[in-house]
Amino acid sequence: MANSDNDVLLIYDNSSPRFSFINVDPLALERSLRPSLGLDSPPFSYNQTFLLTRNSTAPGEGGGRTRGFSFEFEGMSFALFGQFSPTMRDRALHGQFFVSPPLSEGRHNLMFEVAEEWKIYLMLDYAVVTGGQKGQYNKAALVVMDDGTSEEVFYWGQWTPRTFGLETLNIPIYLPHQNNTRRTTTIGTGFRFRFSGTSIQVYGVKDMDRPGAYNLTWILDDGGLQGVTYRVSAQEASDNTSKFAAPEYHPHWPMMSFSSLEPMVHTLTVNLTYIEGETQGFIFDYMAYQPTFSFGWEAVVQVVGVGSVQ
The missing domain is CATH 2.60.120.260 (Galactose-binding domain-like)
Structure with a gap:
């Protein structure tokens, strides 16, 4: 995620209210977003929370449902971190898996959807947003250095x-x-x-x-x-x-x-x-x-x- 020295980078955990989840099992979501902090814990994700999109609710009659998430933010670009790969067996590294092109400064909303029949593996960890000069940061915003x-x-x-x-x-x-x-x-x-x-x-x-x-x-x-x-x-x-x-x-x-x-x-x-x-x-x-x-x-x-x- 390229940025200049003067950019303000904001980090949002997957438990942030800026994320909304579509057709994801509520119990699986609750377990995934429950942190387990402490020096004796073996961490690997930010705030030790993660979300697997395969933990979705059962499709309704006729199938054709989608699962995924949306991310609302205010800034000039963003990057997603976690794991993303076509199948469970072909897992990618845990790190940055998506970065947006430069965007106009303002409010944006990302929609990420996967059809139920696709076996795509996604572990959502956190997002980093390049904040703009005019956007207002609320109390949930954390600057990452x-x-x-x-x-x-x-x-x-x-x-x-x-x-x-x-x-x-x-x-x-x-x-x-x-x-x-x-x-x-x-x-x-x-x-x-x-x-x-x-x-x-x-x-x-x-x-x-x-x-x-x-x-x-x-x-x-x-x-x-x-x-x-x-x-x-x-x-x-x-x-x-x-x-x-x-x-x-x-x-x-x-x-x-x-x-x-x-x-x-x-x-x-x-x-x-x-x-x-x-x-x-x-x-x-x-x-x-x-x-x-x-x-x-x-x-x-x-x-x-x-x-x-x-």
């Missing part, structure tokens, strides 16, 4: 960027957001992010292929330091290796969340302070925050420079 954003996220220390490309076509893997991550195994490495919002969530990748642990310190503004240890046991790694032949298999891992913040500019500082196991490490993917601005033209790039890092 990828790890590849250069101006608004300042990195120091030793990071190893990784972009997932065509080599992933031959292995079962759930792709991280925008197909890229940053990884570090060096103590003292970290990043700082400045944003204008009332809440923020940070997501990483849980590397279930390698046992070990690491500790991150989190500082929001001038508040106290929070230290959190993230661990993968040898048993977890062994179980994962026996089931999946892919490292870095679990993206969308909720690592830290700050809520009920004052509507102002905040600064988040993250630092790697401890690591156990040579192959374990902190893999950063993206952040999502609730903005204080209501329109795209009110968004201000909060640049974090070298001089602001203590």
Whole structure:
């Protein structure tokens, strides 16, 4: 999903009221959209919710029914994330499967329908919208900030960027957001992010292929330091290796969340302070925050420079 550095990208989970579902079993929908959050859960989807369109209601007399969903949004383009393939056996990678062409700024409605007799496999995870300058953002809108954003996220220390490309076509893997991550195994490495919002969530990748642990310190503004240890046991790694032949298999891992913040500019500082196991490490993917601005033209790039890092 191509975008300029000044674009505001908004992320909408499949549980957002902007999605409406057609002929989908209500019980299956409820189970699919029920999150299972926690550091001990093996995530692979945003907010750990997903929807299979094959969980549809039975067709009526004469058949000919369709199943699917609609997505209403305000912006200039959008992308859908999840899995989409012609059959259950021929599953595609879990990642971006549809991107729209550039659209006129305004309100749009996508209709995605599949005939009942078609065996198309669709797992709907989330959508990302390129917001316009005039559209008004409601309280459900979250701005998504990828790890590849250069101006608004300042990195120091030793990071190893990784972009997932065509080599992933031959292995079962759930792709991280925008197909890229940053990884570090060096103590003292970290990043700082400045944003204008009332809440923020940070997501990483849980590397279930390698046992070990690491500790991150989190500082929001001038508040106290929070230290959190993230661990993968040898048993977890062994179980994962026996089931999946892919490292870095679990993206969308909720690592830290700050809520009920004052509507102002905040600064988040993250630092790697401890690591156990040579192959374990902190893999950063993206952040999502609730903005204080209501329109795209009110968004201000909060640049974090070298001089602001203590």
